[in-house]
Amino acid sequence: MINETALLESRTLRSNILERTDALDRVKALSLLPDGMHVTTAMVAKYFSVTVEAVRALVHDHRAEMEASGYRVLTGQELSDFKQLSGIRSHTRSLALFPRRSVLNIAMLLRDSEVARQVRVYLLDMEYLARTQPVENPAPTDPAALDTRIDQRITHILGRTVVPMFNVLIATSGEHRRELIELRADIENVERKLCWHHKRLATLEGDAPADDVRAKLNAMTWRAFEHHVAGLLRRDGCVDVVVRQARTDRGIDITGRTADGRTVAVQCKNRSGRWTVPSADMQKFAGAARAIDQADVALFVATSNFSHESEAVAKLSGVITVNREELEAWSAGVLLKALR
Incomplete structure (x- = not known):
């Protein structure tokens, strides 16, 4: 990188x-x-x-x-x-x-x-995401491939141009802020549907997009995983996204703000196998995000599942958990509801 x-x-x-x-x-x-x-x-x-x-x-x-x-x-x-x-x-x-x-x-x-x-x-x-994502070159004579390329191009334009434009308008507008947020949600719904349409076409053609996403996540180091999550936050409209360079005891790996101004604190856990997030890790993050940083949105993103005890702590403290299955969907293009 x-x-x-x-x-x-x-x-x-x-x-x-x-x-x-x-x-x-x-x-x-x-x-x-x-x-x-x-x-x-x-x-x-x-x-x-x-x-x-x-x-x-x-x-x-x-x-x-x-x-x-x-x-x-x-x-x-x-x-x-x-x-x-x-x-x-x-x-x-x-x-x-x-x-x-x-x-x-x-x-x-x-x-x-x-x-x-x-x-x-x-x-x-x-740049990291561009280098790690595979490059596909479908044959231009294949109608299904052409449809897929068109879907991907439209999705690219929506995610890289239209959504950021709405984020800027929302951040600087007062009178029509609510209407702009609703319009942005409509655009994001179109983007999400195109992502699922592309996945369905790939499945029909024999590809396994879920397996591909899973393989990429499995291959990530803890630092690459943090940057991956930071990229997802930015894709979903967050600004001022910062991956903290130092490893601290406070448990907050990423900070940022949603497009409507809410502060975001994120803990990332990149673990494999049958490991689950224990309640002690959740308590530590909840204390840092709520009591110290006073974040409006506290996200605990893990490549595994959460224990029943940690889920209970998250619910009581208002921490939003993103488990393995939800992370794969988020990585595949589905908008995270907590950031809307």
Whole structure:
């Protein structure tokens, strides 16, 4: 798995994932100029919670790379035309513009920003999933294969573009927030149905999607499993998702927020065989999530089942359990109800 240091230091790695600009909105809403395509230096600084001088210094040190990703400075007639088309009122003689690709480029270079670090974590999670998922190339002459490819393409667009767009609108809207949440739920229902449709077609063609998901989970290390769960949270609309680097006694492996602002704390247990989650582990996590972090949504995700005692503790403390069967369905594309 590519680490964060390699991403910070390798221009080649950065250029290979510049198209994944949805990572920006997954972490934080990015406000755009009236043209809907660009942001200014001040807007970039505000997004990453750094100074304008820090952004300018970064552009100065990586000018060629930034220009390759779309950064440019408007002057003269070009600036006048842009102001007129976009409705900007400014008396400046030059204007630096960043398209979304350039903002993502900044995120992959900016070291002293928590927002930039969260964007990098999301990118690395998605890169890991892309590398570990098998690539299928169905024959274009097969009608069933064509239907499957269309379903997968639509699902990809819904999950990577439409749902993040609704997350941004929900986060920034006040008057129509409830209607937007309902519309997002409808979109997610379509996405979920397409996922099940793809699984049904694969089953009819002799594949075993459930076995494939199960095999991937079995092959994961504890750290890969945590990043896998973090990716599922982001897929379901969560933002500010952070996989904690240090192993602590508090039992919280992942934190984040749902699209409607609720805080999330997650404990991940990657165990195999007939092992079940004991009540002691549940009590420990419940205390950390509820009493210390005071999380709105506490999730205990395990690759096994839970003991009767741990289920009872979870119910009393309000912890939501995700057992092996529910985890496989979640990994296959089913939306986790607790995050809605």
